[in-house]
Amino acid sequence: MDAELIAMQLFSGVALGAILIMVALGLSIIFGMLGVVNFAHGALFMIGAYAGLWVASLTGSFWWGLLIAPIAIGAFGMLIERFLIRPLYKRSIDDPLLLTFGLGYVLVEAVRIVFGSDGIPFQTPPELAGVADLGIGFFPIYRLFVVAVVAVILVLLWLGLEKTKFGLIVRAGAKDPQIMRVLGVDIAKVWLLVFGLGIGLTALGGVLAAPMRNVNPEMGSLVLAEAFVVTVIGGMGSLVGAVVAGLLVGVAISMTALFAPEMATIVMFALMALVLLVRPHGLFGKPVRG
């Protein structure tokens, strides 16, 4: 087992982790603000991949797909929040969860009707195909690109949350929506935007993942479980936790794939069980009451 192979595998783990970060961040932001666990998150990831594929084939350019699909699916997410989830805020926390599960069920079947049940291969855009020599080994350019895009998004998110007025409102609203209402902030509008943002992030993850995986209606179900594992390990509602745990899980999966391929899908669950035993509220989460 030479060092180059390990370095390459480590890097694919980071690329895989980058996708997981996009999905888990969306999940975590929505939960942190709205207190809703979105069970349709995997289905919206899958829809993001299909939307990217569709726009790319219409315009003939991957870049339009990458730009338009997340925005369009984010807008679709806002419709979901406005018309399906908003009526449930006063009810038990289980109700939005049940509703989004049903929604995921419907969305997967709708995609099967429109695009068929078989997978569609998604070509890596020609300008990002091939490998680059980084001195320590050859790395697929596309994966470097994915990691770069996710890094840029993370910086933008951080700046948006820490340095803008909207970010201030979001952070304050996550702590105490009641006070924000008293201060005259239209919290419903903030929640709408935050839900759209969270869905846009997972859709972006879907478009980015498309050339690395086969695009099929079931691709969201594995991602949903992976995103849950990442969120539980990182701590629900913690953005730093989502990033750290996403990388951790990505690297754990790809390193296990190298040494014990049959354990690759299992290792992240074992990791989660371990975290649950030691720190039930996740690495970066705060202990929750009740």
Added chain:
Amino acid sequence: MTVSDSSVAAVMAGRAGHRGWRARLTAWRVPLSVLILCLLPWVLPSQALAVNVLIYGLVAVGYNLLFGYTGLLSFGHAAFFGAGAYVTGIAIGKFGLPWYAAVALGVVAGSALAFVIGLLSIRTRGIYFSMVTLALSQLVYYVALQASSLTGGENGLRGFTVARIDLFGWTVDFLDPLKKYYVLMVFAAAALWLVSRILNSPFGAVIEAIRENETRARACGYDVERSKLIAFTLSGLICALAGTLSALHLAIVPLDILHYQTSGMIVMMTLLGGAGSFFGPFVGALAFLLMEDVVSLWTSHWQIVVGSVFILFVLFLPKGIWGSALAWRASR
């Protein structure tokens, strides 16, 4: 106080028998259920549908013990349903055990799995619980996928057809659909009696108290974690039993039985019928499977219809069919 007074009042009324018809319904719930189950193969369009209602109704009854009565929304019950089915199939097919030993083994294995998953997931509170149960049950799914020499992997488990059921010199032809139905029904009836017995016991009152107000139940001195774990394991036990019946019935165990979509189906059935009511889960399983049956006559995409109906129920009729009927009757 976070509990709505009307729901507490409803529980009290049900228990104290202030509303006569409701108390009578509760007292006769097991014989009534069994009577209805006896009639199912004769009133439903096909016997295959009747067996499915029996098996999935039983899973939903087991699930309801946790979701409806203890108030814990698990998304991992496919694991116990599947474990019961797989262990029974493997015991018969690979080890040549008699059917009754295989059923017993399946139930024990499924309950043991429920105990372990419960132990891990009950450490988490609130919203985490659903995610952790889903993730842990997906772990079981991937283990079954990888251990293909034992489970058949993606092709499912095959080759363990039970042709005859014999016990104490009695022999029943298990290939006759109607006789098979009634054999399976005996198990379901026993399980229903057990669930009714649990709900009537002091323990049943404790889990309902936890559902209504966990903090208060804890303050009253009840060991909440322990009660939750027992409820989780018992609920897994009923689901595992349903799994063994499914294995005996189909003579194959598809891998999808372990997928979280199966858990979701169980959740949907329970909610459609009415979580927290004794008859609800069977009504829900019947409604779900009838919808599937009818809609698949004109489109293979029946899931889009069933899923949409489920969304409408969450939005407008969260008590489900049976639960809403009870509430409507009580309000008159």
